Amino acid sequence: MRAWPSPEIPTLPVPGPPVSLHDTPSGAKVTTTPTGAARLYVCGITPYDATHLGHAATYVAFDLLNRAWRNAGHDVTYVQNVTDVDDPLLERAAKVHIDWVELAERETELFRQDMAALRVLPPDHYIGAVESIPLVIELIQRLEAAGTVYRVEDDLYFSVTSDPAFGAESGWDRARMLEVYPERGGDPDRAGKKDPLDCVVWRGRRDGEPSWDSPWGSGRPGWHIECTAIAQRHLGGAFDVQGGGSDLVFPHHEMCAGHAQVAVPGTPFAQVYSHAGMVGYDGEKMSKSRGNLVFVSALRNSDVDPMAIRLALLRHHFRSDWEWTDDQLWTAVDDVTRWRRALSLGAGAPAAPVVEEVLAALADDLDAPRATAAVDRWVAATLGTDGLADTSDPDAGVQMLAALDAALGLALWLS
Numbered sequence: 001m002r003a004w005p006s007p008e009i010p011t012l013p014v015p016g017p018p019v020s021l022h023d024t025p026s027g028a029k030v031t032t033t034p035t036g037a038a039r040l041y042v043c044g045i046t047p048y049d050a051t052h053l054g055h056a057a058t059y060v061a062f063d064l065l066n067r068a069w070r071n072a073g074h075d076v077t078y079v080q081n082v083t084d085v086d087d088p089l090l091e092r093a094a095k096v097h098i099d100w101v102e103l104a105e106r107e108t109e110l111f112r113q114d115m116a117a118l119r120v121l122p123p124d125h126y127i128g129a130v131e132s133i134p135l136v137i138e139l140i141q142r143l144e145a146a147g148t149v150y151r152v153e154d155d156l157y158f159s160v161t162s163d164p165a166f167g168a169e170s171g172w173d174r175a176r177m178l179e180v181y182p183e184r185g186g187d188p189d190r191a192g193k194k195d196p197l198d199c200v201v202w203r204g205r206r207d208g209e210p211s212w213d214s215p216w217g218s219g220r221p222g223w224h225i226e227c228t229a230i231a232q233r234h235l236g237g238a239f240d241v242q243g244g245g246s247d248l249v250f251p252h253h254e255m256c257a258g259h260a261q262v263a264v265p266g267t268p269f270a271q272v273y274s275h276a277g278m279v280g281y282d283g284e285k286m287s288k289s290r291g292n293l294v295f296v297s298a299l300r301n302s303d304v305d306p307m308a309i310r311l312a313l314l315r316h317h318f319r320s321d322w323e324w325t326d327d328q329l330w331t332a333v334d335d336v337t338r339w340r341r342a343l344s345l346g347a348g349a350p351a352a353p354v355v356e357e358v359l360a361a362l363a364d365d366l367d368a369p370r371a372t373a374a375v376d377r378w379v380a381a382t383l384g385t386d387g388l389a390d391t392s393d394p395d396a397g398v399q400m401l402a403a404l405d406a407a408l409g410l411a412l413w414l415s
């Protein structure tokens with residue numbers, strides 16, 4: 001599937017430090033050590049509604065990782081999926097009487113435009129679930145050969161206990177898994193399952209649903225197997241980072257890890273699992289099913305500068321849960337105006353130590369609040385908010401513009 005156009009990224013004169021990231025399974029901060037290109041998989045959208053600020057926050061977070069690796073001198077291979085066939089998409093399409101393919105295409109296109117506006121670097125491989133059905137079938141055949149799948153009526157299930165490491169990705173106990181499972185697409189009470197936590201890998205055809213031929217009869221892929229198949233094919237085993245929002249810690253990433261580790265024993269799915277916090281609005285997690293959404297496209301349509309949206313997101317650490325309020329956006333609009341004013345002066349307070357601090361903060365578990373605070377201090381010094389403007393560095397503006405663009409994805413170049 002087509003991704004979106006890549007923005008130009010300036011090359012910085014001084015490389016950034018190695019990149020460390022909090023790893024969900026170990027609970028520790030791990031220094032990533034890519035060999036060759038850094039390999040990143042970030043779970044993509046289920047395109048049944050427009051991109052909200054929660055999605056945007058998660059994709060901007062992993063965009064910081066992509067940029068931090070590049071600034072540290074690595075090439076990056078970035079893969080993202082689109083869950084373009086799944087229960088919520090089909091349910092929404094039926095509800096609003098629109099063809100599911102059309103709905104998926106429309107919302108995916110809007111997502112591309114939102115990501116491009118926010119200057120999120122595109123994935124190298126942007127892969128839909130539908131187009132990856134042959135990969136999914138191949139992977140299920142491997143699981144079948146390993147004796148880890150079984151049939152319940154027309155559906156095929158993966159036996160979670162076949163992965164000795166099952167549970168290690170989330171670190172959750174069974175009670176917690178069982179509690180959350182039904183809310184996140186699981187069916188613990190389905191009769192005939194060997195273990196309530198087993199998950200569907202191939203869902204037999206239902207009336208009114210799209211289906212594809214397979215060795216197990218016509219049907220469609222389960223959710224988790226989709227990401228496993230796409231990541232394994234395009235990134236190989238033990239890739240550097242699996243990313244997504246914290247609502248994917250369990251079951252999604254646990255199941256992906258399970259499928260992959262059974263298909264290729266001895267090779268972990270990913271080396272690091274990194275999770276972004278949940279963005280809330282009006283007291284609850286912003287979610288398509290709850291309907292408490294602020295859409296990126298709606299803000300763009302009301303002429304909000306996408307760089308202000310991006311800055312508002314960057315003011316929060318990506319791993320924290322936080323609540324969106326409209327005044328954060330207006331603060332960011334003011335900040336962008338002030339930053340642009342300082343950058344337009346050309347000369348300013350010394351840039352090199354600020355650039356170093358920005359790169360160091362981002363390489364340290366993507367600490368954007370620390371990075372943006374360093375920029376605030378530079379802006380204040382340059383504008384002389386205390387009446388004493390510091391313009392001792394003649395090239396400060398150009399250096400800062402490049403660093404803000406390359407590291408934070410904030411393009412504040414003056415037209």
Ligand code: 5CA
Nearest residue numbers: 043044045046054055058083244245278279286
């Ligand atoms: N298609 C699957 C992943 S394979 C999916 O979860 N799609 S999604 O459209 O529901 O979410 C896309 C991404 O946005 C996921 O990484 C999800 O964790 C993240 N996300 C969803 N809601 C929020 C939120 N309120 N705050 C932060 N991130 C969110």
Ligand code: ZN
Nearest residue numbers: 043044227252
């Ligand atoms: Zn996924």
